[in-house]
Amino acid sequence: MTDHDTMLAPEDVERFGADPRATFRANLASVEDRIARACARAGRARSSVRLLPITKTVPANVLRFAHAAGISAFGENKIQEAMTKRESLGDLDIDWSIVGHLQTNKVKYLTRFAREFHALDSLRLADRLNKRLEREDGFLDVYVQVNTSGEESKYGLHPDALLPFVDTLAQFQRLRPRGLMTLALFSLDMTEVRRCFVLLRELRDKAVEHNAGLTELSMGMTGDFEVAIEEGATVVRVGQAIFGKRPTPDNYYWPA
Ligand SMILES: *Cc1c(COP(=O)(O)O)cnc(C)c1O
Numbered sequence: 001m002t003d004h005d006t007m008l009a010p011e012d013v014e015r016f017g018a019d020p021r022a023t024f025r026a027n028l029a030s031v032e033d034r035i036a037r038a039c040a041r042a043g044r045a046r047s048s049v050r051l052l053p054i055t056k057t058v059p060a061n062v063l064r065f066a067h068a069a070g071i072s073a074f075g076e077n078k079i080q081e082a083m084t085k086r087e088s089l090g091d092l093d094i095d096w097s098i099v100g101h102l103q104t105n106k107v108k109y110l111t112r113f114a115r116e117f118h119a120l121d122s123l124r125l126a127d128r129l130n131k132r133l134e135r136e137d138g139f140l141d142v143y144v145q146v147n148t149s150g151e152e153s154k155y156g157l158h159p160d161a162l163l164p165f166v167d168t169l170a171q172f173q174r175l176r177p178r179g180l181m182t183l184a185l186f187s188l189d190m191t192e193v194r195r196c197f198v199l200l201r202e203l204r205d206k207a208v209e210h211n212a213g214l215t216e217l218s219m220g221m222t223g224d225f226e227v228a229i230e231e232g233a234t235v236v237r238v239g240q241a242i243f244g245k246r247p248t249p250d251n252y253y254w255p256a
Helices: 010-016 020-042 061-068 079-090 104-113 123-136 159-169 192-209 225-230
Strands: 051-054 071-075 095-100 116-120 140-145 174-179 214-220 235-238
Touching: 010 061, 010 235, 020 051, 020 061, 020 095, 020 225, 051 071, 051 079, 051 225, 071 079, 071 104, 079 095, 079 104, 079 140, 116 123, 116 174, 123 140, 123 174, 159 192, 174 192, 192 214, 192 225, 214 235, 225 235
Parallel strands: 051 235, 071 095, 095 116, 116 140, 140 174, 174 214
Antiparallel strands: none
């Protein structure tokens, strides 16, 4: 990497520290420790939970430090932001995941480079993805997003719509259904948050009978990943605990 590639803007120094690699290493160690302790509490093996670091708003040049600190999978909410970064980081070996809502007209960008997609929530989108992948002779790991909080602002299928949806997924041969994904209620009331995770787990148990591939549970973020692990999460999507507080408000990602 060149000096130019790793030059930090003053606001980036403020957010990530003068030595972002050290910052990310320390944050990662702390998140790892919390994951290990949640696994121990739940009697689960650490290897049963995958940490997916979420890098939205982290600039591409700063992501070079994250990569140097040992992070090689990045999850992005918005496809445009992911594409821009991927272009800047083309020399690094990175697994890209898209975890946010995708418009059908953006499908071709995603299939070009993403390894997995965590926000599948309509048959129209499944059909578009599948057609595109047929043309490119590719495959994509997908997670079906379910709205477990009942909030209108959250994307995802209504829980009652899941099983019929799952039955039709099998016809899309280019999609590899891996599991279910949810965003819990944004609340400090952990009883309410936990209820969302329990619901997703119960839905997964039912869905497994319909589609053998749907075993994973992508749930848990900075504010609630330990509770998610206690309730069975197999993928936790963690951003701010690793990369610091985001400058953008949450409603930029989850419109009210
Ligand atoms: C941003 C984001 C996360 C991570 O949120 P943090 O609060 O930064 O941990 C998880 N899932 C999705 C879909 C996101 O967009």
